[in-house]
Amino acid sequence: MASDKPTIVLLHGLGATGRVWDSFTNTANWSGRVIAPDLRGHGSAQWSDSYSFGAMASDVSDLLEVNEPYVVLGHSMGGGVGAALATGFFGTTPLLLGTIGVKLVWTETELAKLPEVAAKPSxxxxxxxxxxxxxxxxxxxxxxxxxxxxxxxxxxxxxxxxxxxxQDPRSVLVVEGSPPFAQMFSGLLTPVHMSLGEHDPLVSASDHVDMSTDEPHVFPGLGHNVMVEDPVATWDWFSSLMSPS
Incomplete structure (x- = not known):
């Protein structure tokens, strides 16, 4: 029998695997379906000749049934994949998209180093x-x-x-060729709610100034991987988005 609750799709960040969500899913104890896949080039997923947010979003959409209602919570890179799903180019769009710790600002130096990192063997x-x-x-x-x-x-x-x-070293190229994040998160077909840890070294609240989304939620005292550091606080925030008062 189909659940009357939406499927929760959990998308990990660069370098991690779907198991990074284990403590979060245990905390949520969601009675509906939960999907926490290894994104291409990570964990059990196949390596690829092409890495992009769109390609990863296509992989995720293949795991969903036609017209299956779902919500997305994406960490870091996974937030970018969630944004791609919210464009509508990959089938049914999520009912809502939550993100954690998406690195929004990339310097030219950081971007220039990506091909060098990608070319190194494991x-x-x-x-x-x-x-x-x-x-x-x-x-x-x-x-x-x-x-x-x-x-x-x-x-x-x-x-x-x-x-x-x-992890495939070439998976770092997922950022290469993507539009600026302010552009990527603009005009999506899904409500977007962004968040970050207060002490996240990769992104700050001020980095969101050019985003079309509302002011991000800040988790006090936490760093980049808030769903690992405090799964209860993370679930409290995300579940409140699914059931707004």
Whole structure:
């Protein structure tokens, strides 16, 4: 029997996997359907010759039934994927889009370094511990998640040549060629609610000044991965968007 509740689609950030949402989904205890996929080039997902927010949005839309009602919560890169879903170019648009910690301002220097990072082969490690630490660093979770967690397990692999993360280095190119974020989030067919941690090193509330969205919600005392740092506060905020008073 179909649920009368919308499907919750959770989209992880660059370097992470869908398991980054585990504590959040446990907190939510949502009785409807929940999808937290590994986006292309991450975790169990296939590597690709092409990385873009649109390509990832197309992958996500393939997981949804025709006309399936759904809401999206996207972290960092996942927020950009959510914006692509909200354009209407990939089937049914979400009922609402929530974002966490989307990096809105990119310097020319940062953008110029992306092809260099993408061209580097995956780093190899002699042991699991080295690969685990590297995964946690790439996903911005070092010091916040145990190295023996299911999240870390989903992001590393032991290959014949050694231990390595499962992320395709070329996935950093998802930002390359995308329009400015103020433009990308403008004119969407879905209500958008943005948020960030007070101490997020990648984005600040002032970075949202050119956005067409309302003033972002700021999580006091938290950093970039607020859904990991405080899943209760994150769920309280997102669930309030789904059931506004």
């Amino acid at each position: 780093r190899l490690f002699d042991d699991r511990a080295g690969a685990a630490d590297w995964f946690l660093k790439l996903s911005g979770l070092l010091g916040g998640v145990d190295s023996d967690s299911s999240l870390v397990e989903s992001g590393i692999v032991h290959a014949e040549e050694g231990w390595k993360v499962r």
